[in-house]
Amino acid sequence: MFTLISQQQKKRIGLLKTKNGVINTPFFMPIATKGAVKNVSPEDLLALGAEIVLGNTYHLWLRPGDDLIARAGGLHKFMHWSGPILTDSGGYQVFSLGARAKEKYGTNGVKLSEQGVDFADPLNGSRHFMSPEKSIDIQLNLGSDMIMVLDECPPYPCSHSAAKKSLELTTRWAARCLTYFQEKTKHLSRENRPLLFAIVQGSVYEDLRKESAKQLTAMDFDGFAIGGxxxxxxxxxxxxxxxxxxxFLPADKPRYLMGLGKPEELVAAVEAGMDMFDCVIPTREGRHGRLFVWKEGNNLSGDFYETININNEQFREDFTPIDSNCDCYACKNFTKAYLNHLLRTNEPFFLKLASVHNLNFYLKLMKLLGEK
Ligand SMILES: [Zn+2]
Structure with a gap:
C-alpha cells in the first residue's frame, strides 16, 4: 500500500507499506544477489539506514533452491534480514545468462515460447523452464514482500516489430502472473500479502512504451516498474x-525504475516521479576502488559529487578520510592511505569498507531527495 505524503511538481515523497515493514520513498535497494549484499552484513545495512534489500530469483532458485529456502523459514530468516525484500522475476538473468550458456554449451541457450522460457544454466548446462506461474511460485516460496512479474527484456538495439511482439508477450505474461498470484494468495489478509508489480517494456519506441503502460495499468497490480x-x-x-x-502510471501506486543508475540519473528519475531504485553501481564500483565523494553544498541540481580511485598514488600517504562529510563506518575510522594500502595488498576488509562507504553515499542521496 502506497501513501503519497507530498508532491513537488512531479517529485513524490511517500510511504510504502509491505508485510515486513514500511519504507520511506524514494528509496534505493542494495542488491543481495544470492541472499547477501556482497561484503556487507545485515547489521551493516541497518547501520547505514537501508530499509529494504533486493534478492535475485534466478540465482536463489538454481542455488540453493527456493524449496530449501522455504524449508529454512523463508529468505528473511535464511539471510537474517527482517525488513522488506523485493525479488526480481528472474527473467532478466534467464535471458542474459541463458545466452552465455549458449556460447559455452552450443545450441539452444534460450528457447522462448508463449508458455515460458527454456534455458541452460551457464554453470553446468542443466536445462530449466521458467514460466510466469513458476516465477510467482518461486518468489512466494522465498517469502518476498514485493514480487515482479516475469517479463521478456529485449536487448538493445531491438527493431520496432520485435519490441512490439515482445511487449505484447510481456502483457500476456503479466496477466497470467496476476491471475495466478491472486489465486495463490487469496487466503492471505491484505497485511500479509506480498505486493505484485508489472513491468513496462517497449524498448526506445514512444508508441510502444505508451502502449505497454496503458495495457498494464488497466490491470490491478500493486505497483509498476519501468524495465528494459x-x-x-x-x-x-x-x-x-x-x-x-x-x-500513465497511477498516482496512488509505487513506481520502480529497474537497474539504475548513476547518482545524477537517480536525481533525474526522482524528479520525473519515480520512487524505487536498485543498482549494482555502488557495490561494484567500490570493489574496484572507485569511491563516491560529495562536493560542497549538497546541491543536487548541479555537479554534486565526484568519484576518486583510491588506488591512485596520490592517496598513499593521505591521512584524511575518504569524505570528511561522510558519517559512515569507513570514513569515521579509517584514512585514504589505509584504504589504498588494503586495496593494493588485496585485503578483503577493503571490500567491506568500500561497499559500506558507497552504499552510504547512495542511501544518503535518496534521503536528501526525500527531504527537499
Ligand atoms: Zn564514508
Missing part, C-alpha cells in the same frame, strides 16, 4: 522513456 532500461541503450533514451511512461 540500462540494457546498453544510449542514456538519452532514459529521460525520454520517463517522460513517455510516467504520465
Amino acid at each position: 532500461v540500462a540494457v546498453g541503450e544510449p542514456r538519452k533514451h532514459l529521460y525520454e522513456i520517463l517522460q513517455w511512461v510516467v504520465p
Whole structure:
C-alpha cells in the first residue's frame, strides 16, 4: 500500500507499506544477489539506514533452491534480514545468462515460447523452464514482500516489430502472473500479502512504451516498474522513456525504475516521479576502488559529487578520510592511505569498507531527495 505524503511538481515523497515493514520513498535497494549484499552484513545495512534489500530469483532458485529456502523459514530468516525484500522475476538473468550458456554449451541457450522460457544454466548446462506461474511460485516460496512479474527484456538495439511482439508477450505474461498470484494468495489478509508489480517494456519506441503502460495499468497490480532500461541503450533514451511512461502510471501506486543508475540519473528519475531504485553501481564500483565523494553544498541540481580511485598514488600517504562529510563506518575510522594500502595488498576488509562507504553515499542521496 502506497501513501503519497507530498508532491513537488512531479517529485513524490511517500510511504510504502509491505508485510515486513514500511519504507520511506524514494528509496534505493542494495542488491543481495544470492541472499547477501556482497561484503556487507545485515547489521551493516541497518547501520547505514537501508530499509529494504533486493534478492535475485534466478540465482536463489538454481542455488540453493527456493524449496530449501522455504524449508529454512523463508529468505528473511535464511539471510537474517527482517525488513522488506523485493525479488526480481528472474527473467532478466534467464535471458542474459541463458545466452552465455549458449556460447559455452552450443545450441539452444534460450528457447522462448508463449508458455515460458527454456534455458541452460551457464554453470553446468542443466536445462530449466521458467514460466510466469513458476516465477510467482518461486518468489512466494522465498517469502518476498514485493514480487515482479516475469517479463521478456529485449536487448538493445531491438527493431520496432520485435519490441512490439515482445511487449505484447510481456502483457500476456503479466496477466497470467496476476491471475495466478491472486489465486495463490487469496487466503492471505491484505497485511500479509506480498505486493505484485508489472513491468513496462517497449524498448526506445514512444508508441510502444505508451502502449505497454496503458495495457498494464488497466490491470490491478500493486505497483509498476519501468524495465528494459540500462540494457546498453544510449542514456538519452532514459529521460525520454520517463517522460513517455510516467504520465500513465497511477498516482496512488509505487513506481520502480529497474537497474539504475548513476547518482545524477537517480536525481533525474526522482524528479520525473519515480520512487524505487536498485543498482549494482555502488557495490561494484567500490570493489574496484572507485569511491563516491560529495562536493560542497549538497546541491543536487548541479555537479554534486565526484568519484576518486583510491588506488591512485596520490592517496598513499593521505591521512584524511575518504569524505570528511561522510558519517559512515569507513570514513569515521579509517584514512585514504589505509584504504589504498588494503586495496593494493588485496585485503578483503577493503571490500567491506568500500561497499559500506558507497552504499552510504547512495542511501544518503535518496534521503536528501526525500527531504527537499
Ligand atoms: Zn564514508
